[in-house]
Amino acid sequence: MQQENKYIEYKESVSKTFLKVVSAFANYNDGKIIFGICDDGSVKGLLDPHKAAIDIENAINDSITPVPEYDITVNDNNRTVIVAIYRGTETPYFYHGKAYRRADTASVPVDNVELKRLVLKGTNRNYEDLPADNQELSFSYLEKELKNVLKIDSFDIDIQKTLGLYVQDTGYTIAAELLADINQYRGIDIVRFGESENQIMDREILEKESLIAEYNKAIQMYKKYYQYDEIKGAKRNTVELVPETAFREAVANALVHRVWDIPASVQIAMYKDKIQITSPGGLPEDISEDEYLYSQVSILRNPKIAEVFLKLDYIEKFGTGIRRIMDSYKNEHCKPEFSFTEHTICVTLPVRITKQVNNDTEEVVLSALMGSGEMTRRELEELTGIAKDTLIRALNILIDKNLIKKTGAARNTRYSMK
Structure with missing residues (x-):
């Protein structure tokens, strides 16, 4: 028997406590309650499952407001009752004046912020x-x-x-x-760190002003630390340590998709080797991590704000932001990373490796190691034709820059990408 989880609840007998679970499933996720099963998953059965099914039906109809959609099935073989509750569209679903949500295998009352979100969802509105x-x-x-x-x-x-x-x-x-x-809202908190997070070299807190102004000020902060002009011959080129397209998309996505009903800022942490952009709110309902990353599905929390960003060309059509971030790194060894918690989305944009390399020798060594797994110094010598002393210096510089790693010792020494 499958263990209890966020979507399955076992009840050894019928008591009023199951109604909290009904409220939680109806508010957020489809789920099942199986009566006649012990917490450890062992089947005990009910004395009269058909009478129990009637009692369960009456309890739901009398105690949950509004009444959610559900099905009740009696398994005569093991004398259990399965109640399937479906997530409703008329949220919130109350039991004794409280709306519930699932917290792992428990059902707990929602807080005031979450209750307001359920009310908005039930009326097909956004904050x-x-x-x-x-x-x-x-x-x-x-x-x-x-x-x-x-x-x-x-x-x-x-x-x-x-x-x-x-x-x-x-x-x-x-x-x-x-x-x-x-306005009254917190916007973007930008910190530029030094050698460690104990060294704050620069900080700008953008709040209580137009999101459009905050967005553009964040771009200027990015340009201050991750762009510079390089003169080669008669040409002046702008070098982007982090692709500007990726940064713009990540910041725009954070502002457009975040939740605005909590007093929190979008956090932009700038390091020597990366930028991390963390937005409050987690993934929208009904979208998985894979859908967020690999499909062009877009579920907007703030469609009105998104429409303004679209008209200003800050974003392209909805659902393409992640692809544009990834495309801006398509020729790079290092790639953007995305991490998720229940309440946040974090995008990490690494500094491009080729922009950290100071000379052609280091670039040749990096190119040789990319996609090659581990290589010895002698193998690198043979492949690149670089002299031993020059190669050793280049390898040590790349190790110091944290671009490659060294494992083993003596003849067993190997080099590979970080």
Whole structure:
């Protein structure tokens, strides 16, 4: 018998406690409750499973508001009752005035923030659709950007209505407030670290201003530390240690897809070898990590804000951001990394290896090691034709730069990519 988990609950007998589980499954995920099974998965059976099924049905209908969709099946072979509860569209589903969620194998009451989210979901709305607390809003920064891109004459009330930023009966929305010149929200917290996280070399906290202004200021901070001009002959080229396209997409995605109903900032941590961008909120419901990374499925938490970013060309069509980030590293050994928790999404953009190499010798050694697994010094000599002393110096420099690693000793020494 399968062990209890987030989606399966065992009950040895019928008692009112199962109704918390019904509420949790109806609010968030399809799930099953199987009566007549002990916590350890052993089958005990019920004395009268058909009577129990009627009692369960009456309890759900009388105690859960609104009544969710469910099925009840009696297994006469082992005298168990299986209740399948389906996630509903009329959230929140209450039991005795409380809405529940699953926390591993337990069912616990939701907090006030989560309850508000369930209410919005049940009315097919997003947090950005709610009326703004402040109705005295100005949009000089957004208007300037829209005029430059869309060539509009003014950002009047008709355009604001078209973008869903103003509703006739209720006024400006939270989406409008987030894009306004002044608002109450935390935006982006950017830190540039030195040799360790104990050394803070620079910091900029962007908050209580238009998301458009915060986005552009983050780009300027990126350019300060990860771009420089390189002159070769008569040409001046801009070198990007981290691809600008990847950074722009990651920051735009963080602002567009994050949750705005908690007092948290998008965190941008800048290191010598990488940039990490962490947005609050975790993955949207109904999308897996694989779908987020490898498909072009896009479930928007903030579609009104996303539409403005799209019109300003800060993002391309919805669902292509991750692909664009990956494409910007397609010729690099190091690749972006994505990590997820229940409440955050973190994107790590590594500094491109080829931009850390100071001379042709180091680049030749890196090219030889890429995709080759482990190699000895002699094998590298034969493959590259680089003299022993020169090769040893290059290998040591690349080790110091943390680009390659050395294993073994003496004749068993091997070199490989980190």
